[in-house]
Amino acid sequence: MIIGGESFHNGINFYGEKSYVVSKINKEGNPEITFKQNKNTKNILLSIPILKYYINSSKTLAISIIVLFICKDLDKRNIDLIAKYYIIIGILLGGVIVSLYVFLFCRSFFGYHGAEHKAINSYNLYNDVSIDNIIKSSRVASGCSTNCILLYFFILLISVIILRKIYYTFMFINYGISRELFMVKDIDKCPLFSIVFKLGAFLQNTLFTKEPTDEQIILAHNAIRTLVDYEENFECID
Template sequence: MYHGAEHKTITCYEKGLDLTVENARKCRRVHDRCGTTFTFFVMTVSILVFSLFEAIPFVHGVIGSYRILKALFKIALLPIVAGLSYELLKFLSKTNFFLFIPLKLPGLGLQMITTREPDDEMLEVAIAAFKKALLMDEDPEEPECRFVCPEKLAVLTSEIKAKLAEKGIDESDAEWIVSYATGYKRSELGKDVTVGGKAIDKANALAEERVTGRPLWYIVGNANFYGYEIKTDERALIPRPETEELVERALRHINGESKVLDLCTGSGAIAIAVKLKTGAEVTASDVSEDALSLARENAETLKADINFIKSDMFENIDGKFDVIISNPPYIKSGDIAGLQTEVKDYEPTLALDGGEDGLDFYRIIAKNAREYLTEKGIVFLEVGADQADSVKDMFDGFFVDVIKDISGVERIIKAVKI
């Protein structure tokens, strides 16, 4: 069938038609210069040439008694046979004079066996391949196509795992990469299915990028946060699963009537989840214009109506809120150089650096929270491991709860204004 698609495409081109599936479909599936016809001519011409050769008296008499010599002479004649067949093919393809038609018919008849009517997808393949060949003819710099053989999903997954493991990168990243490149869920990677060259190329390209140290979620371009696809890139911190727990806790105290402030919003993940889950009035702020532009894109894509404000902490914030949520930068300045490459070299330092002891932003929040909270308003904060006690002590005049995350780390501070 692809043979037929190839003929139709060439005919379409030779007729000067646009190379489209519609035009190619109308062209015939046999072609005067086909290899099948050529094979037929080689057979016919060789019979003629070798018969004439045998008829030469010298050959018949002297050489004829030495079989090996005769065979060698025939081999030497093969270029003549091929050359004559080629010239015949070329000549006949240029004429439709009725006397020559009988010479064409056997080859065309054979092609009815070696070709079938192609479907539209096959025509698309043939057209794409032909266009590529034209490009390569026009421009010697045009690279050749590389054909990747399909392989089993499980094989691809273990190859990518091995590639990442060599650079000390976690196996689960390989699963995400293969899942993203092939469209199969991570839970389906054990399935006995074969994946094509495009998906394999994509998985390998993603793995190549991952071994440079670039975080998986920046490569993939989005991360799932609380059930929402959040676009991720170098403009803001990648939202983490621990922060979903912060949202989970805060949502228990938010409804459609609530006014909520997400301080240090980054990608906008917290604000978007709160808005979409509750319909509350949400304000989100960040000092970084880059982060805000990403947060706005995310809010627009997910249709979350949020009031974004560029602000150095509370500087440009007005009004009072029932709930203030924040996951501020909390890494000690001196610890940043020791973080993993994918964090320290790719995620914004502004999103990480919490000052000398990592607590600068909590001090600002604790100092201002009372003024920006409604009566019985609540502050929800994500804190780093070992920071909970220090942050708790900052909230004088609040009822403070320390909540552990699923790993048992004291991760969330809930401070209720009293």
Template sequence: MSEKDNINTVKKTSIGGQALIEGIMMKGPDKIATAIRKPDGEIIVRESDIKPIFKHKLLKLPIIRGSFVLIDSLINGVKELMYSAEFYGEEYEEDAVDKFLKKVFKEKADTAIIYVSVFLALLFSVGIFILGPSFLANFLKNVVKNTFLLNLVEGIVRVGLFVLYVFLISKLNDIKRVFMYHGSEHKTIHCYEHMEELTVDNVRKYSTLHPRCGTSFMVNVLIISIIVFSFFGWPNPLMRVVIRLATLPIIAGLSYELNKYVGRCESDNIFTKMITYPGFLVQKITTSEPDDSMIEVAIAAMERVIPQNGEDDKW
């Protein structure tokens, strides 16, 4: 049965994943499973129960939950990425920061490395893609008098920088393989959603693009930020920094709810197509067609997180 034939029998699922170093992490409603292709060719799978970091009910409310889900996902993602790197120690050596943290925190060093990595990743992302474009666009304030247009220029620069960054890293050999694993993750989720048996042949025919991808989430953040920031005009640089940092949780929350809406939507419509289109364009860079061995890894991870009690997902 083809993807087109199955279009009316799509299972709505919240199962998602992340590409790792020669591996895939899949996150289901109750479990996380990480499958790694070891250097000797064997697939090893590590499985664990989901233990949310942020548990208060208020942090699970719509819009508010977006930022906390993002941080939780980043922490789990870095943790599994470090695990996958352990199998390729000769190629992925510790840097100076890791060595310093191990010296200071000793037996708790791994946890410290995870949290510091997430903090640095957020700092880098906010600095380059949120604050940086604002300072660049400020050079045009004497030419462009309309504050909405200034915010639009800032947004275009922001999206341009992100796409350029993704494009440049896609040329690195190691990243090319990660993006191939990313494609295998999406294909496998599509296969499960279309209720087909998880085999290499079935998985292969599906698209590498998926509406609930983290890439689409990031693109939505960049686009929604244009609208949100426009409500505050174009104040002085210090106030712009304060406003952009203060509204980031709202922007992340709105982006998360959009991704969740698309994931639960029963059928494609003009609105969902508009939401997913920009993300799909960037996903054409961040995902590639995988080989069969990569699909096998994605299937191995996916099979461990599928609910066994018939209760499919917790949205």
């Protein structure tokens, strides 16, 4: 079973194939868990590789269109190829830096991010999500979105260098291709991409996560335990 996660300043979401769990600290300061089944969508477009990531996220679609227009505009201005790459990367990184700056005012995010990774790693490594196994698991995860973003930039650089004058035609689908590569099993062990994941591990370990508090560990444990229990017993329940 594949488990995904997402962290916030006050909690964690865990996603499974059939359900997801929202675990957070409410306004009164108490832990709160909300369990929901995934909607059974039959949109055939969501089964098409690459395209499904744009159909499933309007934000991704909008950003990709904006980047495409920026690239076409840069192409008309006869700007040096590598300079174009730096301009595009600068714009995208600017958004990442602004987001990170906002998160710095919510320092609890990094602890929840670490707890999220530990819980998922505990399940993947030990097939168990007991508190003891979560505590001793790593807070560095190959499935972290940090790695996906770095992979996106890496594919972007390759496309700019190889495709040159027609690189902007590739820009629109670059994110979808990066996501498909990101989902390939053991992609982090591929020599071509291993450096991307090593950089991602360094950033996670030094910047984007920190050791979670006992409260954050318990919150992650209760949430992922709820998800695993449902996902593994779905056939019986159904």
